[in-house]
Amino acid sequence: MRNVKISVLSGKGGTGKTTVAVNLAKVIDNSLYADCDVEEPNGYLFLIPDITKEIPVKIKIPEIDYSKCTLCGDCVKACRFGALAHIGKRILVFDHLCHSCGACFEMCPHNAIIEKDKIIGGIRIGKSGSVDFIEGKLNIGEAIGVPILKEIKKIINSYNDKIVVVDSSPGTSCSVINSIDNSDMCILVTEPTPYGFHDLKLAVELVRSMNLPMAVVINKSGDEDEIIEKYCKEQDIDVLMKIPFKKEIAKAYSKGKLLVDFDKEIKDKFKQLSGQVMELIKR
Amino acid sequence: MKQIVILSGKGGTGKTTVATTLSTVVKNKIMADCDVEAPNLDIVLQGEVIKKEDFYGKESAVIDSDECVQCGLCEELCRFDAISGFKVNPLYCEGCGLCMYKCPVGAIRMEYEKTGEVIVSKIKNGEKIVYALLYPGADGSGKLVTEVRKKAVELKGESSYMIIDGMPGVGCPVLASATGTDAALIVTEPTMSGFEDMKRVLSVVEKFKIPSFVCINKWDLNEEVTEKIQNYCRENNITVVGKIDFDEAVVESLKRLKNLSEYKESTAYNQIIDIWNKIENYLKKGDVCV
Ligand code: SF4
Ligand code: SF4
Ligand code: SF4
Ligand code: SF4
Numbered sequence: 001m002r003n004v005k006i007s008v009l010s011g012k013g014g015t016g017k018t019t020v021a022v023n024l025a026k027v028i029d030n031s032l033y034a035d036c037d038v039e040e041p042n043g044y045l046f047l048i049p050d051i052t053k054e055i056p057v058k059i060k061i062p063e064i065d066y067s068k069c070t071l072c073g074d075c076v077k078a079c080r081f082g083a084l085a086h087i088g089k090r091i092l093v094f095d096h097l098c099h100s101c102g103a104c105f106e107m108c109p110h111n112a113i114i115e116k117d118k119i120i121g122g123i124r125i126g127k128s129g130s131v132d133f134i135e136g137k138l139n140i141g142e143a144i145g146v147p148i149l150k151e152i153k154k155i156i157n158s159y160n161d162k163i164v165v166v167d168s169s170p171g172t173s174c175s176v177i178n179s180i181d182n183s184d185m186c187i188l189v190t191e192p193t194p195y196g197f198h199d200l201k202l203a204v205e206l207v208r209s210m211n212l213p214m215a216v217v218i219n220k221s222g223d224e225d226e227i228i229e230k231y232c233k234e235q236d237i238d239v240l241m242k243i244p245f246k247k248e249i250a251k252a253y254s255k256g257k258l259l260v261d262f263d264k265e266i267k268d269k270f271k272q273l274s275g276q277v278m279e280l281i282k283r
Numbered sequence: 284m285k286q287i288v289i290l291s292g293k294g295g296t297g298k299t300t301v302a303t304t305l306s307t308v309v310k311n312k313i314m315a316d317c318d319v320e321a322p323n324l325d326i327v328l329q330g331e332v333i334k335k336e337d338f339y340g341k342e343s344a345v346i347d348s349d350e351c352v353q354c355g356l357c358e359e360l361c362r363f364d365a366i367s368g369f370k371v372n373p374l375y376c377e378g379c380g381l382c383m384y385k386c387p388v389g390a391i392r393m394e395y396e397k398t399g400e401v402i403v404s405k406i407k408n409g410e411k412i413v414y415a416l417l418y419p420g421a422d423g424s425g426k427l428v429t430e431v432r433k434k435a436v437e438l439k440g441e442s443s444y445m446i447i448d449g450m451p452g453v454g455c456p457v458l459a460s461a462t463g464t465d466a467a468l469i470v471t472e473p474t475m476s477g478f479e480d481m482k483r484v485l486s487v488v489e490k491f492k493i494p495s496f497v498c499i500n501k502w503d504l505n506e507e508v509t510e511k512i513q514n515y516c517r518e519n520n521i522t523v524v525g526k527i528d529f530d531e532a533v534v535e536s537l538k539r540l541k542n543l544s545e546y547k548e549s550t551a552y553n554q555i556i557d558i559w560n561k562i563e564n565y566l567k568k569g570d571v572c573v
Contacts, residue, residue, distance in 0.1 A: 018476070039452045040483060042476040080342065080380050080393075096455075101379030102362055140486055141458065170451065173320060174422040177374055194540040195299065199321045206419035224538050247504070247529070254474035254505040 003032070003159060006277055007180040009168040009203060010189045015196060016219035016243065017189045019253060021167035022046040023260045024187075025131050027270045032162040033128070034152055035135040036179035037169050038121065038145040045256045049126035049133035057136070057148045058117040059100040064091045068112035075104035075113060099144065121148050123155065132162065145169065149178040163278075176206065184281045186214040187240070192224040200228065204235060215280065217273070220245040238280070241273045284439055285566045286464040288317075288447040290457065290484050296477060297500035298470045299323045300533055300543060302448040304555045306406070307544040309563075312444035315435040316414035317460040319399065319427045324448055327540055330404030330412050338415065338430060340398035340423040342378035344371045350390035357382035357391060374420055399427050401434050411438055424450065428459040457487055465566060467495040468524070468558075473508035481512065485521065494565065495521055498558050502526035525558035527551050 008021040018035075022043050025033035035043040062075070062084070075091060076084045083097035084104060095118060105113045121138040134155055136148040149169075156164055166183070169175040180186055186207050190200040200216070207214045216232050218225055221242035232239050243249070243259075243266070252262050260267040289305075291298040306314055306328055316324040344365070346357070351369050358366040361382055365375035371382075373396060383391040398421035404412050413435040415427050428450060435445055449460040449467075461467055467488045471481040481497065488495045497516050502509045509526065516523050532549035536542065543552050 039454050040476075040480050042479065045475045045479065078380070078384060080378060099377050099379060100362065101377060101381055102360075103379050103381040103384065106360065106381055107384055138454070140483060141490070142454070145454070170320075173417070173424060174374065174420060177420055193537045194326055195321075195323050195537065198323070198326055202321060202419050209420060222538075245534075250501075250504055250529075254472070254477075254508060256475040 003156065003162045003164050004278075004281060005156075005164045005166060005183045006185045006187060007166040007168050007183040008187045008189060009176060009180060009207075010170060010199065015189050015191050015199070017170065018042050018046070018167055019219065019243070019259065020187065020189050020217055021165050023258055023266075023270050024274060025165040026129075026258055026260050027267065028163050028165070028274045029130065030161070030163060031130075032132040032134065032156065032159055032164045033167065034156055034164055035167045036149055036152060037167055038136040038138040038148050038175070039169070041135045041137050041167075043167050044124075044133070044135055046258050047128035047131060047133055049128040049131075051124045051126035053125040055123045055125070055151070056119045057121050057123060057151050058119050059098075059147050060102070060115040061095045061098045061100060061118045062093055062104050062113045063116045064093070065112045065114055068110050070110055070112070072109065075108050078103045078107040096141065100147070121145070123148065123151055125155065132159065145175050146178050149175060177210065180207070180212065181210065183212050185277050186212050187277070188214055188216050189219055190216060190228055191220045192218055192222060192226075192228050194227070197227050197231065200231070204237070213280065215240045215277070218242045240276050241269055243269070284442055284445055285466070286445040286447060287466050287468060287562065287566075288449045288461050288464040289468045289470060290449040290461065290488065291451055291470045291480070296470050296472045297527070297533070298448065298451070299327070300537070300551075301468070301470050301498070301500070301555060301558075302446065303327045304543045304552060305446055305559060307542055308556050308559050309444055309446060311442055312446055313410060313435050313439050313442045314412045314446045314448070315431050316412060316448045317428045317431050317456075318448055318450055319415040319417045319424050319431065319456070320450070322414040322416065325402075325404050325412055325414050327542060328406045328412060330406040332402055332404045333411075334403040336401045337397050338399040338401055338427055339395040340417075340421065340426050341396050342380070342393040343373045343376045343396045344378070344380070344382050344391050345394050346371055347390045347392070350388055352388050352390070354387060357386055360385055396421075398423060401427075401430055403434065403438065413438065424456040425459040428456050432460070457484070458490075461488060461491055461493070464491070464493055466493055466562060467491075468562065469495055469497045470500055471497060471512060472500045473502055473505040473512060475508065478508055478512055478515075482515070485519070496524040496562060496565075497521055498525045498527060499523065500527045501529040504529050524561045525554055527554045
């Protein structure tokens with residue numbers, strides 16, 4: 001059976017994306033939580049999984065075989081990312097700029113380039129109670145998380161019949177595209193402030209451009225929700241849940257607690273959310 | 284001119300509140316909003332846009348269907364799965380050019396794609412903010428960050444400071460927003476995730492050999508984690524320049540889209556002033572008294 005994929009995203013970090021994703025994963029039976037925020041995966045802090053497997057993620061970077069290299073410089077010309085330079089009698093590789101595209105490898109007329117592996121991060125797999133857990137983590141200072149996201153996708157596909165909750169990368173860059181594509185539903189988490197509103201609009205634009213279904217969850221909800229609600233109505237987007245703005249919630253979060261474990265009312269809300277999402281997907 | 288970058292490891296820690304408050308506290312400066320994915324500074328400072336420039340950040344392959352003989356080589360070679368059915372999907376194309384180099388009939392060309400805008404706006408006191416907008420789905424935020432800073436340097440005039448609102452995260456755009464600055468102010472909050480994020484961003488800043496200062500926002504939300512952060516900073520020789528209370532005035536100011544400096548009596552406002560005084564002292568004399 002095919003997995004169902006629910007992606008949780010926000011125009012920006014810090015709006016409660018992880019909160020929604022981990023709590024949602026927790027209330028769904030048979031769920032798989034996938035932390036695709038590879039720069040700063042935080043889901044593990046809340047789910048505290050038992051890790052059973054760690055897989056390094058590698059990319060290919062070029063290495064020069066000087067027994068063959070004539071220093072013709074074709075590879076330097078071919079690289080559009082400035083990752084190669086011809087200095088003196090050497091071809092230098094700046095591996096943090098390398099996109100692993102293979103152009104230099106393909107263009108070297110003397111077969112003097114060897115592609116070797118470089119580890120850019122890793123994936124951890126485990127279980128937190130009934131929730132299956134996957135997390136990708138990019139090593140600090142590495143530029144491109146996409147290879148890790150692609151690996152995560154492959155692993156997700158090796159599971160059958162799961163409800164996959166994807167904690168997407170923040171922002172609206174190409175990493176987000178790679179974490180949310182093929183989603184059956186995108187949940188956009190926002191805050192009822194002018195900033196939150198601004199970031200939400202960007203996220204909506206992105207999800208629209210990918211032709212994916214979406215719904216909104218308002219975090220830190222209060223008496224200003226109207227700016228979000230009005231917009232969602234105009235855009236015909238459902239607002240599925242509101243998480244109230246309470247100091248206790250912020251406190252529980254700060255301690256790494258799951259909201260559904262400490263507040264009955266919120267647990268019910270998340271259950272309701274999961275029901276609604278599944279309804280919308282079936283439709 | 285001294286450049287100070289404000290970082291946070293992650294969004295939502297109050298970085299923008301600190302940045303916008305500094306916009307009224309620090310005199311004679313230019314501001315650069317390097318959070319190119321979701322620029323917020325100008326929203327609250329409500330500047331008047333005085334200049335917009337298109338930003339062509341990325342090359343993308345384009346196949347000329349009249350020339351293409353449908354040999355399929357490009358699709359096979361592209362490592363980013365950006366080509367299918369003899370068409371390039373610009374969302375996935377990295378612009379590496381490999382397909383263009385290899386197409387046997389020269390049917391592929393590279394075109395610069397407009398991926399964003401660099402915008403200059405003027406705020407009430409006459410000072411300028413430079414910020415950018417990266418189109419959703421576009422990549423290359425590192426380059427755009429560099430562009431924003433370049434523009435800000437160009438327009439700095441007689442400014443004594445450049446305040447840079449950095450990119451959240453720890454990736455390459457963060458490096459681009461912190462390179463060559465004189466000090467980094469890291470805004471963190473006392474949550475377990477905030478603490479982890481702070482450690483990661485500190486390890487990035489460390490590479491630049493610039494002094495980093497930490498301020499703990501909403502510190503009273505969790506005194507235990509605050510304590511942990513302080514201990515960690517002490518052990519690693521990083522100065523905690525201040526703690527900011529969980530203050531209703533901040534919530535109010537965010538909601539009403541007002542600058543925190545309009546709440547002159549609020550503790551948070553005065554704590555931020557205090558933080559700035561310490562940083563300025565450091566920048567002028569090379570030491571902080573805490
Ligand atoms: S293209 Fe090949 S032979 Fe020429 S400089 Fe590069 S590695 Fe050496
Ligand atoms: S693989 Fe691509 S990006 Fe890396 S050095 Fe070669 S041409 Fe440049
Ligand atoms: S390599 Fe050139 S000719 Fe072959 S399919 Fe691609 S564009 Fe067409
Ligand atoms: S330029 Fe590179 S990434 Fe883009 S389609 Fe061609 S081979 Fe693929």
